[in-house]
Amino acid sequence: MFFKFMKGYRLKYIFASISIIISSFLSVIIPIIIKTSIDSIIGDKKIEGRIILSFFNLLGGRDYLREHLYIVALLIVLITALNGLFMYIKGKWANEAAEATAKNLRDSLYSHLQRIYYNFHVEAKTGDLIQRCTSDVETIKSFLAVQFVEIGRTVFMVLFILSIMFYYNAAYALISISLIPFIFAASYIFFKKVKKQFQLCDEAEGEMSAVLQENLTGVRVVKAFNREEFEIEKFEEKNRTYRDLLLKLMRTFAYFWSSSDAMCMLQTFLVVVYGVYLASKGAITLGTLIIFISYIGMLLWPIRQLGRILSDMGKSFVAIARINEILKEPIEDLSTGLTPNIEGNIEFKNLYFSYRDGKDVLKDITFSIKKGETIAIIGPTGSGKSTLAYLLLGLYDYNRGSIELDGVELKNINKNYLRQNIGLVSQDCFLFSKTLKENIAISTKNVEDERIFEASKIADIHDTILSFEKGYETQIGEKGVTLSGGQKQRVAIARCVIKDYRVLIFDDSLSAVDTETEQHIRNRLKERSKDTTTIIITHRLTTAHECDRIIVLDKGTIIEMGSHDELIKKGGFYRRLWDIQSQLDEE
Ligand SMILES: Nc1ncnc2c1ncn2[C@@H]1O[C@H](COP(=O)(O)OP(=O)(O)OP(=O)(O)O)[C@@H](O)[C@H]1O
The missing domain is CATH 3.40.50.300 (P-loop containing nucleotide triphosphate hydrolases)
Structure with a gap:
């Protein structure tokens, strides 16, 4: 639906989505280059994989690179810089496209609301309509600018990293991702549950603003009926409720991040300990150990984010449905019809x-x-x-x-x-x-x-x-x-x-x-x-x-x-x- 409103920015958005995949690819190949350099350029192991071998041959071959190690270092710097460039392109274009979509959506909603039948306005709640034209549009904007592209990136990273891990050592790979489903599930469930608390906070903030707004508009009544003290107490109570709910929310977040961090650390600990054990037995190389440790670090954060995004996505779909409800309302035909001479009979x-x-x-x-x-x-x-x-x-x-x-x-x-x-x-x-x-x-x-x-x-x-x-x-x-x-x-x-x-x-x-x-x-x-x-x-x-x-x-x-x-x-x-x-x- 929103691609219709992305007019003029669709190509940019597609390039932004491609950029994020390229950037993810660039970040996951760095550990492969490091592994190959440690195992096969500094060490004596054979270069594994045809593509990697051809790539290193293109750079001058193993013996040449051993003499000129700085080339590998420069290559890593170059890849990191390119990664930054693609991230910048993604950020710029995805945001531009999302902003443009939000603007077009707001314009369409506003002009549609002008043309909708009078009856609709009589029955609709003004506050609700304003929310649909503002915060619902914002929800869609952040879905397009951040969440949608982030899902693509995480899926790509997970698939790529898992295939590399399983390629090098299937048993080690299984141990390395053993806690990941739990981390993902915990994050998904947490963010779904915390939504209720967010909603309570929003409502409490709304009530606090309503007291403020009502007080300011009805200031004459307040003064005439000597209600100042009563109004101050009323506001303080709402303000207190809002603060308490916010504190509760912050506490819940603190529990989640600390326990989720503990799980992530446990996962990293497993990777390191089991990896060191395998390396000491000669079952894996030092390079493979490094690649696994790097990859697990790269996976953990996006996996937690994915849980958040997926649980938040419902909000975006609700926002889309709410906006669609307005856009689907029939509009008045103002321009066709007879134009007879009107005298007033x-x-x-x-x-x-x-x-x-x-x-x-x-x-x-x-x-x-x-x-x-x-x-x-x-x-x-x-x-x-x-x-x-x-x-x-x-x-x-x-x-x-x-x-x-x-x-x-x-x-x-x-x-x-x-x-x-x-x-x-x-x-x-x-x-x-x-x-x-x-x-x-x-x-x-x-x-x-x-x-x-x-x-x-x-x-x-x-x-x-x-x-x-x-x-x-x-x-x-x-x-x-x-x-x-x-x-x-x-x-x-x-x-x-x-x-x-x-x-x-x-x-x-x-x-x-x-x-x-x-x-x-x-x-x-x-x-x-x-x-x-x-x-x-x-x-x-x-x-x-x-x-x-x-x-x-x-x-x-x-x-x-x-x-x-x-x-x-x-x-x-x-x-x-x-x-x-x-x-x-x-x-
Ligand atoms: N949008 C609406 N939807 C449903 N019922 C309505 C709507 N607007 C008015 N009514 C109902 O139609 C009836 C006539 O309303 P109307 O406003 O025409 O009365 P009125 O004679 O102008 O009243 P007043 O003198 O108070 O202005 C009332 O019973 C009212 O409740």
Whole structure:
């Protein structure tokens, strides 16, 4: 899967993998050269093996080399230098390829997340998505940069070294590797088990960060409720738990490394003792003894590492699967579909809608709005008001019935085009950590200042912005912390009215401004664009009663519809609500 994202670096990665094999080969031939030099050049033994014989002949032959021993020394230096060079190439290219893959993966994930259906984002946990785009990608990166190539190297080394050992002396070879399966198994089991402890440490660190983050974001609540001492104690407790878990982990590691070192030493001890015994009896040469001791030293560390890598590999596969889950999510088709002339006539016909749980949230909705009309939608919480707005923006596909925009079925309209014509000021006035000016002009490119000011005036925020020291250049925090709730709402309104939408929906987005300001905003809006169809979702009847028509929703169905006077005369739900609110206002 990740080779797809390695585009442009695949060749480098292949060369890096080849380099590590060459480097392993170079490091395992050095002991062979030393053995041959001791046994056959300094000593009188016959050079064993046809390839080795040809190689030494190429260097001038046994007698010549005996006179010029420095050539062998130079050869070893040269091979060591070459080994270093190939290790460098491997490190550089494997890391470059892994970094490039990680970057491409992050880019793909981000752009995929932008295009995924809105529903996915509503249901997904943001923290989890962030983790998939960051630490899961890092896991794959280190798998590619280190683990994958390391496996190749270890397998090559083990196979090569074992064949050489068995070639020279099978019984000695068996003794020399007798503890290796146990060392490997111990390392594999240990790293698998220690994962649980790592996870506990991660969770404890996460909890500690969560306390910190919550405390910093909720600092106002902390101060208002005198919770400083309590918060300090809470943090200290989490911090203590984290430290204790880390210490426990370190202790476990100390036990493992010491016992595993003891096993490795025992293995080396066996090689040396048995080797010396064989050499004293003349069963092996001094060179063979040296080659076995060198090889066992070369094998032990990679074998322990292999245990770690194999037990860690599960983590990489989980990361790959988690990333794949996102990449497999279908994306919205934003670019195809009809682009009819939109004037703002809307017609709902027997519309039914349910979210993924299948429960009907909207039932048999039928009403129409003419271009330029202002409609209020009221109803108890959860009655389906926002859902209606989301359907109009094409954020969800409806199940049954139809919505027509100027006679064209909404489903068939190009989504980009639709959202350029229908604007939504939602309940959640999220502002980006940019300047006020950039926040207001976010939906429009190359917009003149005049238009920004005009939109701010309509939203009744222009004077407030000018009163800030840096005016429109005021930088606002991630959540617009320097602005009050009402100011944020007004910036969000300005951001929407800057564009000439044919249909404008206010989803409870005037609730944080007082009634008078709200009236101002609506009047200015009407003055600017008489033809804009406006849908106001509200809980405030003083807002609703001025609209051309009021739709009352309850449990997903329209229970009343008409002008204020008509609904008052009718004496139903709206009338009761109006009486209650008027009574409260009088009190
Ligand atoms: N993504 C979703 N998945 C499943 N159910 C949802 C989803 N969003 C909303 N609902 C449910 O749909 C119903 C209508 O929700 P909606 O937000 O449209 O109500 P509302 O009238 O706008 O409420 P409020 O006045 O509180 O904003 C509620 O019962 C809600 O629990």
